[in-house]
Amino acid sequence: MTVMRTLYLLFSLVNLFLVQGHIIGQQCDWTGSGLSGEEKRGVRPVYLRCSEGRLKWSYPEGALRVLLRLGSSGREFRACLRPAPELPLTASVYLEGPRSLNKLYAPGEASPRPHVRCVQSRGGQVALYVEGSGEHPIHRNLVDISYDLEPIAKGSIYDPLEECRPCTKEEMVHAYCSSELVTRGIIQRVEPIEDTDVSDIVVKVTKTLRRWTSWGLNDVEEEDLDKEVIQVGRHCGAQHGAGEMILMARRKLGQLVLRCAPRLQEWRDVIKEAQAKDSAHCVLTS
Numbered sequence: 001m002t003v004m005r006t007l008y009l010l011f012s013l014v015n016l017f018l019v020q021g022h023i024i025g026q027q028c029d030w031t032g033s034g035l036s037g038e039e040k041r042g043v044r045p046v047y048l049r050c051s052e053g054r055l056k057w058s059y060p061e062g063a064l065r066v067l068l069r070l071g072s073s074g075r076e077f078r079a080c081l082r083p084a085p086e087l088p089l090t091a092s093v094y095l096e097g098p099r100s101l102n103k104l105y106a107p108g109e110a111s112p113r114p115h116v117r118c119v120q121s122r123g124g125q126v127a128l129y130v131e132g133s134g135e136h137p138i139h140r141n142l143v144d145i146s147y148d149l150e151p152i153a154k155g156s157i158y159d160p161l162e163e164c165r166p167c168t169k170e171e172m173v174h175a176y177c178s179s180e181l182v183t184r185g186i187i188q189r190v191e192p193i194e195d196t197d198v199s200d201i202v203v204k205v206t207k208t209l210r211r212w213t214s215w216g217l218n219d220v221e222e223e224d225l226d227k228e229v230i231q232v233g234r235h236c237g238a239q240h241g242a243g244e245m246i247l248m249a250r251r252k253l254g255q256l257v258l259r260c261a262p263r264l265q266e267w268r269d270v271i272k273e274a275q276a277k278d279s280a281h282c283v284l285t286s
Helices: 001-012 016-021 161-162 169-178 264-277
Strands: 022-026 030-033 045-049 052-058 063-068 077-083 091-094 100-106 119-120 124-131 143-149 181-192 198-213 216-219 227-233 244-251 255-260
Touching: 001 100, 045 052, 052 124, 077 100, 077 124, 100 119, 100 255, 124 143, 161 227, 169 244, 169 255, 169 264, 181 227, 198 244, 227 244, 244 264
Parallel strands: 022 045, 030 052, 045 063, 227 255
Antiparallel strands: 052 143, 063 124, 077 119, 077 143, 091 100, 091 124, 181 198, 181 244, 198 216, 198 227, 244 255
């Protein structure tokens, strides 16, 4: 912690726009290498401005200061991080606080399902310090972290119960048209994930309605008897039960996360109302 504290104090005295005469990475993703030697001169600034993206730092040496923002809006958000699965983390990751650094990840943490850690922005940004450990074999010395930023209503703070409330009719229609997966099915079981605040919903799929692939949107019409696994906050108390539901999910940090889950008949009523008002911006099916 001594090295990071020293770097932190030194860096806070420097105007970011004058560091080595340039700013690096005003984009969604950033890829860099410690072999360039730039980190040896101090803390290297990285600026990311998208709602989601990825940071890949090979042969990490020295430190990065990663500044996350939602574009140029200055809007507050909740930032979630996830290291790449099954890859030992070769860096320490700290969250910059008002007067100190708080450790989020330590070197060597790895599992098939690495922990997602979330924090709230301050002043429309989240600042992270990533310090290379230099203790791993060179062929595995890679820091690979994905991030996801969700906006928070102006003047409010993140409320974990907000993601548990039922969607309104308008939210259902929007989620149907914008989700990466919409499937009809029956919840078979709910499995809490150890040492996390989320659970897996295991769904027996009776029909896949929409699915985004690497080639774009695939509107699926045929019956699909496979299963899907969708995550939801453990505090929401999801339960399995009889009856078909429409589950709408988006991909977040490599996992499908539930957005809306109306019962089949409720969704069919929403379709009729939306068709009568001609208010949907895509074709709604059940």
